[in-house]
Amino acid sequence: MSNNKRKMHLNCHIVGVGQHPAGWRTQNDTRAFINPHFYQEIAKLAELGKFDALFFSDSLSLHGHPHGPSQMLDPLIVSSSILSVTKYLGFICTASTTFSDPFILARQFLTLDHLSQGRIGWNAVTTYNPAAAKNFGKILLPSSLERYTRAKEFIQVVMKLWESWGKEALIADARSGMFADPAQVNSIDHHGQYYTVTGPLTLPRSPQGMPLLVQSGSSEAGQALAAKFADIVFTSQTSFERAKHFYRCLRAKVKAQKRSENSLKILPGLFPIIGSTLAEAQERKAKMDELRNVDEDIIMLARQLGIEPDDLKLHQPLPYQLIEKSSKDIVSKGFLSEIVNFARTRNLTVYQLILQNMGMHRMLLGTPEMIADDMEKWFLESAADGFNLNFDSFPDALQVMVDHVIPILQKRNLFRSDYTEQTIRERFGVAYCQGKREISD
Structure with missing residues (x-):
């Protein structure tokens, strides 16, 4: 058993009805993605397994729908519909700084944070x-440059709005008739390059100071944004050595911002496929792979690489020179770098890359002990503070994780046996510090 006092953090990543594109075809209810009971079951299972949070991806455009559900429902509304079946589980919801309004976003997330008693992250x-x-x-x-410049200001506005009510502003004293102290409810009077917002927000300070701030991405611009503002980083890392380098460099960037290195937690994506034997895990994956639509996979991969589907030949390597010349403003630079490195170092064909989750998040097949061993190595050797876990198909793959892998991690003293904190910010050990992250060029 490990004597390590530091505990692993685990989120359950929600993408459609599972990360595998053909996972929906193995479901008893093939329309589960619009069934509220489906999400309630996932939430209850994740809380049974003592997960930190559910992590909801999102997309503002529809793609791939002829072949399966993906990111179709609004994460905030899904989260609000399942709060009542959980008591401790956090909910991290994706929302865009490019196509959202900071006042509306701040109000929506803080509303849900109050209704959950401090269990919401953005x-x-x-x-x-x-x-x-x-x-x-x-x-x-x-x-790309303008998106990140806008994002910095957007986040600053949201944080100012979340802080526009003082900690003791809400009095609610029936005898005196004083509901809120006007001296502690203040306008933010923000006048910036992209946004002009007077404020204050229409509701009191969060139970956890402010909702958890999460940033997804591994590009230089993404890392700079994360080092300044984020409490959690969700990143794509498929190589142990590259993950250690990323972990070390990002923590150095955090320190350079006059923040504690421990004030930001780094959670790479991990896609475990679990069987009682390795052969059983491989068989599970093979059965789902037989059901996948490779033509749609090629379209998706091409979109990730910034090239056209016709540029990809199924049984040939990636066209690396063409990818290098493609526009970097219409792709995720972090994902692109990781996918290309994953394929190049393994000399994979396009088809082989597709079967390995397109290199986006590390796929790991094995027994519960093998999965736990790998997670322990990454955690103890400073490649990760935990993981954003992907599952091929809900709820059965999550059930296997909860029943067979989580107990091993608990026995090794690597993961909590019970919840001891109410708010998600407390659980991640990232204290709220008012006014500590102003924008500077």
Whole structure:
């Protein structure tokens, strides 16, 4: 048993009805993604397993729908519909800084944070998809530089709004008739490059100071944004040595911002496929792979790489020179770097890459002990503070994790046996510090 006092953090990543694109075809209810009981079952299972949070991805454009559900429902509304079946589990919801309004977003997230008693986090993304831009009138998709510049100001506005009510502003004294102390409810009077917002917000300070701030991505701009603002980083890391380097460099960037290195937690994506034997895990994956639509996989991979589907030949390597020349403003630079490195170092064909989750998040097949061993190595050797776990199909893959892998991690003293904190910020050990993250060039 490990004597390590530091505990692993685990989120359950919700993408459609599972990470495998054909997972929905193995479901008893093939329309489960619009069934509230489906999400309630996932939430109850995750809380039974003592997970830190459910992590909801999102997309502002529709794609791949002829072949399966993906990111179709609004994460905030899904979360609000399942709060009542949980008591401790956190909910981290993705929302775009490019195509959202800071006042509305701040109000929605803080509302849900109050209703959950401090269990909400915001995963701030900058949205690079041109198809999403077409859903917002005549707005052109900004360049990568402008998206991150806008994101910095957007986050600052949201944080100011979340702090516009003082900690003791809500009095609610029936005898005196004083409901809120006007001296502690203040306008923010923000006048910036992209936003002009007077404030204050229409509701009191969060039970946890402010909702948890999460950033997804591994690009230089993403790391700079995370080092300044984020409490949690969700990143794609498929190589142990590269993950250790990323972990070390990002913590150094956090320290350079006059923040404690421990004030930010780094959670790479991990996609475990678990069997009682390795052969059983391989068989589970093979059965799902037989059901996947490879033509749609190629379209998705091409979109991730910033090239056309016709540029990809199924049984040949990636066209690395063409990818290098592609526009970097319409792709996730972090994902792109990780996918290319994953394929190149393993000399994979396009088809082999597709079967390995397209290199986006590390796929790991094995027994519960093998999965736990790998997670322990990454955690103890400073490649991760925990993981954003992906599962091929809900709820059965999550059930296996809860029943067979979580107990091993608990026995090794690597993961909590019970919840001891109410708010998600307390659980991640990232204290709220008012006014500590102002924007500076």
